[in-house]
Amino acid sequence: xxxxxVGRFEVYLLLDGRFWLDGGAMFGIVPKALWSKKTESDEQxxxxxxxxxxxxxxxxxxxxVETGVDTKPGEKHRKIYRIEEAGRLLSALKExxxxxxxxxxxxxxxxxxxxxxxxxxxxxxxxxxxxxxARYLVQRQEFFEATHPHERNRGSYLPENVExxxxxxxxxxxxxxxxxxxxxxxxxxxxxxxxxxxVELESEGEKLVYTADLLPTFAHVPLPYIMAYxxxxxxxxxxxxxxxxxxxxxxxxxxxxxxxxxxxxxxREGERGWEALT
Numbered sequence: 001x002x003x004x005x006v007g008r009f010e011v012y013l014l015l016d017g018r019f020w021l022d023g024g025a026m027f028g029i030v031p032k033a034l035w036s037k038k039t040e041s042d043e044q045x046x047x048x049x050x051x052x053x054x055x056x057x058x059x060x061x062x063x064x065v066e067t068g069v070d071t072k073p074g075e076k077h078r079k080i081y082r083i084e085e086a087g088r089l090l091s092a093l094k095e096x097x098x099x100x101x102x103x104x105x106x107x108x109x110x111x112x113x114x115x116x117x118x119x120x121x122x123x124x125x126x127x128x129x130x131x132x133x134a135r136y137l138v139q140r141q142e143f144f145e146a147t148h149p150h151e152r153n154r155g156s157y158l159p160e161n162v163e164x165x166x167x168x169x170x171x172x173x174x175x176x177x178x179x180x181x182x183x184x185x186x187x188x189x190x191x192x193x194x195x196x197x198x199v200e201l202e203s204e205g206e207k208l209v210y211t212a213d214l215l216p217t218f219a220h221v222p223l224p225y226i227m228a229y230x231x232x233x234x235x236x237x238x239x240x241x242x243x244x245x246x247x248x249x250x251x252x253x254x255x256x257x258x259x260x261x262x263x264x265x266x267x268r269e270g271e272r273g274w275e276a277l278t
Contacts, residue, residue, distance in 0.1 A: 001095055003057070004264070006253070007203020009183065010057040013255060013263045014092040016068030019114065020046035020082035025228040026216070038219035046082060049217070049258040051114055053089055054210050055096070056201070058181050061104040064131070065199050065210055066257060070117035072127075072160055081114075089118055103131045107186065108138040109212035110196045111146040112156040115257070120164045127164045136165050137180060139188065140173040142195025153193070153231060189214040189243070191236025192229065200252075208253040208264075214239055217259035218276040221267055244274055 003010035023045050027035040032045075039047045053066040068089040071078065078086070093099065108116050121130045129136075146157045147166075165171055174197070178186045189198045192213040199210040213229075214236060215221065223240055226233045247254060248268050254276075255264045265278045 001092075004208070004253070005206075006201045006208045007183070007206045008059075009201050009203050009208075011201070011208060012055040012057075012092075012096065014053045014055055014089060016051040016053055016066075016089040016092070016118075017083060017085035017087070018048060018050050018260070019069065019084065020044075020048055021229075023047040027220075028224075028226045028228045028230070028233065030225050035219070035225070039217075042082075048260045050260045052255070052257050052259075052263065053092075054199070054255060055093070056184065056199075058184060061181065062098065062102055063105040063107065063181070063184065064103045064134070065107045066109060066115045067106060067118035067130070069114045070121065070161075072117070072120070072122055073113065073158060077113075087118065100130045101133050103134045105180065106131050106134045106136045107197075107199055108136060108142070109189075109198060109210070109257075110142050110193050111138065111162055112193075112213075113158045113161060115212075116161045117158075119161045127160055129165045129168050129170055132168075132170075134170065135172040136170050137172050137174055137186065139186075139195040139197050140175050142193060142197070143171060143173060145193055145195055156229075187243075189239055191232050191239045192227070193231055194235075206253075207250055208255060209243075209247055210255045210257070212257060214243075215254070215256050217256050218254075218262050218265055218278055219259070220256075221274050221276045223274060240274075244269070 023041045051068045056063040069086050146162050149157045183203045185200045186197045198212050201208045230236045262278045265276045
């Protein structure tokens with residue numbers, strides 16, 4: 001597995017699995033006549049997505065961004081979302097000669113089941129954190145939302161992905177922007193949830209951003225292409241307007257968590273609005 005080089009950082013874009021979500025929900029107010037030009041859909045109107053955690057080698061330390069999806073929720077959950085190859089993250093780490101014990105930091109951009117599923121695994125002893133030697137970095141606001149769910153977000157936050165980590169004292173809460181290692185910043189990207197964060201790398205003049213679900217795929221780059229899953233869509237719009245120009249002007253390599261075909265690209269503002277250079 002060949003890494004991307006971002007200055008002194010080595011970045012591995014891993015593939016944890018595939019799943020399918022309703023195309024209308026994924027594109028919000030955008031009609032199917034438009035979004036269907038960008039992606040296929042199945043007989044249930046679901047579009048294909050991947051789960052792409054990002055692994056960073058920062059000197060002697062390993063940082064895992066997202067832990068993917070797991071089978072803990074059961075067969076009904078798997079069928080609803082047509083989840084395929086759940087838990088592939090572990091084999092991806094093994095290909096690199098790593099195990100869960102080698103991870104020093106886990107970054108949860110947010111705590112939805114497709115981003116934090118392997119925070120915890122089921123063993124004979126019960127539910128236990130998988131990355132026992134790591135600190136799990138999450139925005140304090142996101143932890144609050146995950147532990148105080150309501151009717152609108154309860155399906156996305158699964159207690160079994162959160163509570164065992166909290167009980168083990170492995171969460172480290174972040175409030176706002178934070179540089180957790182030299183050149184590695186956590187940046188609030190609210191909208192999908194209020195506590196969502198992204199990851200920015202900067203080293204030797206090179207830059208990369210992992211967008212979390214602010215930009216789930218490159219089909220979502222146009223400003224109005226905002227998911228119905230976003231709890232605060234106008235906040236998503238304002239967050240995009242804040243960060244897009246900076247990412248474009250400073251030449252950031254952009255990585256999204258769910259694009260099934262394009263792992264990374266750059267963005268620019270064209271004559272018809274924002275677009276991805278894929």
